[in-house]
Amino acid sequence: MNDILINNTVTFFKETFGAEPQKIVLSPGRINIIGEHIDYNDGYVLPAAIDKIICFAFEKSKAKTSRVIAIDLNDEFEINLNDPIELSDNVWTNYVRGVILQLQNKGFKFEGFNCVFSSTIPVGSGLSSSAALECGFLFGVKELYNLDIKPVDVALMGQSAEHWVGINCGIMDQFSSVMGLENKVIKIDCRTLEYEYHNADFNEYSLILFDSNVKHSLMTSAYNQRREQCEEGIAILKSNFPEVKSFRDCTEEQVQSVKDKMSEDVFKRSLFVVKEIKRVIQACQALDNGDIQTLGKLMYETHEGLSKDYEVSCPELDMIVDTLKTEEAVVGSRLMGGGFGGCTINLIKKGHEERIKAKLSGLYLDAFGIELKIYDVKIGNGTSLYINN
Known part of the structure; x- marks a missing residue:
């Protein structure tokens, strides 16, 4: 190509x-x-x-x-x-x-x-x-x-x-x-x-991007709002825990302990960020150990957090991930990027790609009347x- x-x-x-x-x-x-x-x-x-x-x-x-x-x-x-x-x-x-x-x-x-x-x-x-x-x-x-x-x-x-x-x-x-x-x-x-x-080395797996082919107009305003909510969250954490300089210095327990001092949205955003920073470290360990199953599990957890706590997903992206979750050959899937549209990134066992592409494309078209775009990528x-x- x-x-x-x-x-x-x-x-x-x-x-x-x-x-x-x-x-x-x-x-x-x-x-x-x-x-x-x-x-x-x-x-x-x-x-x-x-x-x-x-x-x-x-x-x-x-x-x-x-x-x-x-x-x-x-x-x-x-x-x-x-x-x-x-x-x-x-x-x-x-x-x-x-x-x-x-x-x-x-x-x-x-x-x-x-x-x-x-x-x-x-x-x-x-x-x-x-x-x-x-x-x-x-x-x-x-x-x-x-x-x-x-x-x-x-x-x-x-x-x-x-x-x-x-x-x-x-x-x-x-x-x-x-x-x-x-x-x-x-x-x-x-x-x-x-x-x-x-x-x-994803030897036994293929990296495939499923592009929802949608872009919701919320993206810019919601992105700026999330940044502001995170700034509010870290300010509350710093005022309660002087040793905390940023979210990477926080534990989930610390976020939970100041829940009553945060709005519900600020609490959810802060909790997601602390968990996601931890997931990156765990993902590196999984890759170093060649443990793609654990990496996939972390990807699913990230999507769940982005959808429920950070609230930057959309029905189209959730449908893609929820559908792929039922497939044993898909070890991990999540929305990638800012959200409200764009792609999911997916790890699929080799030999199952074409079947899953065909199945998901059909279901997606039936659900939303939109053609799914598909990109096979290598690092x-x-x-x-x-x-x-």
Whole structure:
């Protein structure tokens, strides 16, 4: 699949600019195994890069202007690096503009370039196509002009570009897109950015994403509300337990002990966060022991918490998980991402995938009149230079 993508991108570049690209960059989307809504609560997350990627082809231009072409959108724009960089109504271009602005603000010197890109990352499915675009584009300019930028700084500058566009994301998406390794998940400490790799050899299992194909409009307002409720919860915990600096320092017993000082919603959000931080640590232990059954059990527990305590699920996502729970061949399933739509991430025993896909698709269509989208994913490498042998 990615070989076709690379060939098509390079061919398009040659036909457009009449030359071979000087640099080819591959930048992946990401999944998160466990640790949802934890990045802004100073906890741990457990993401991985996947084999759905954006392919970029670059060359230095002989002009002050830079030309960037999005093959899949049949769209392009030109930018003069000497002009002030401002937000545009053409949204996808803002991610590129944001990256250029970050490079300029950090004092990096580079000149014009031509770039084309194409993708196998489904947009709007919670697989972080925007992080792949930011980090892949930045990595390409870095390689083209031999800029001295560490991988972690590529991720941080990608995050800053997304903030400039107007999305106040955590670091997880960009970090996993840049730092991913094949068959490894990354445990990221969202407070310190320390990280460690854990084996994710799902030899007997397939990672499959079922995309609900819905997006409920609650997402943005509910996300902001959850953040505020968590801030209220941790403030109450700190005032009662001076040793507590963040949720990761809390026990479930401490949350229970101040239940009468919290609103019901703040209590439920706080309890979920403390339990989810603990689940990430348990998931790492399960992976280290090759215990996929325990990992799956933790995934189901996370979904239950996201649905009942954090209340960011929806009927479509709950139906998918509830249906898969009845299948012995499905060891784990949960909603992935912000919630209110998007994907579930599922671990399914090999040999049962097609039967389960067909069954769930039929039931889902009957229940909601919506076609389920399905993505098979493998854990892959982070943003890298493609060397054409």
